[in-house]
Amino acid sequence: MNNTVAPTLGTDASQRLHRAQDVLQVCAYLLSYPSEAWWVALDEVAALIATWAESPVKDSLGSVVEYITSQTQRDYEDEYVRVFDFSGNTNMYLTSYDATNAEEQAAELLVYKEFYQKHGYEVVRELPDYVxxxxxxxxTLAVAEALPILTHSKASLAVLRQRLIDSQQVQAFVLDVILLVIERWEGATR
Known part of the structure; x- marks a missing residue:
């Protein structure tokens, strides 16, 4: 996975589907480690968000970008590391939120690993439950392919969201958006 943002804009129904997928891609980007390449692409992400119609999704993700750009690169990187790398309470690994023992965690990791393999991918640098x-x-997938794993992840994403809210972290807005996309997709498939 390379955290690139490839906007797909338009107004017909098939393009709106891709827009929700663009939202997930932006969320993935905003939750990724802020490397040098990440900082370079941040302007592209902000420009993409600016093209979206007014909505709570646009407001939430736009606010996150504004918050990030209001800080120095070093300050935001330090905050990111403190929140996600040095905290057992808020990290990017979903199995840490719902598995109560090593055996359960291993079984959950296998579910994620099989999901990647089913779609022709392998996570090399991270564990397969890395948000x-x-x-x-x-x-990158159609709703019917992505929704089962997102639904499987929903409870853990909600726990992470609440922990980010409790610790007053801006990334909680990103989790709000992810959960909103999942709920909309669930509603569309009922």
């Missing part, structure tokens, strides 16, 4: 990689893959 940005999972979102990026789901952003």
């Amino acid at each position: 940005p990689a999972l979102l990026e893959l789901c952003s």
Whole structure:
């Protein structure tokens, strides 16, 4: 997974479907580690968000970008590392939120690994439950292919969201958007 943003804009029904997938891709990007390449692409992400119609999704993700750009690169990187790398409470690995023992966690990791393999991908640098990689893959799939794993992940994403809210982290807005996309897709398939 490479966290690239490939906008697909338009107004017909098939293009709106891709827009939700673009939203997931932007969410994956915003939750990724802020490397040098990440900072370079941040302007492209902001420009993409600016093209979207007014909505709570646009407002939420736009606010996250505004928050990030209001800080120095070093300050945001330090915050990101503190929140996601040095905290057992808020990290990017979904199995840490719902598995109560090593055996359950291994079984959950296998579910994620099989999802990647089913779609021709392999996660090399991260565990398969790593949120940005999972979102990026789901952003490339049709709703019918992405929804089962997103639904499987929904409870853990909700736990992460609540923990980010409790610790007053801006990334909670990104989790709000992810959960909104999942709920909309679930509603569309009922």
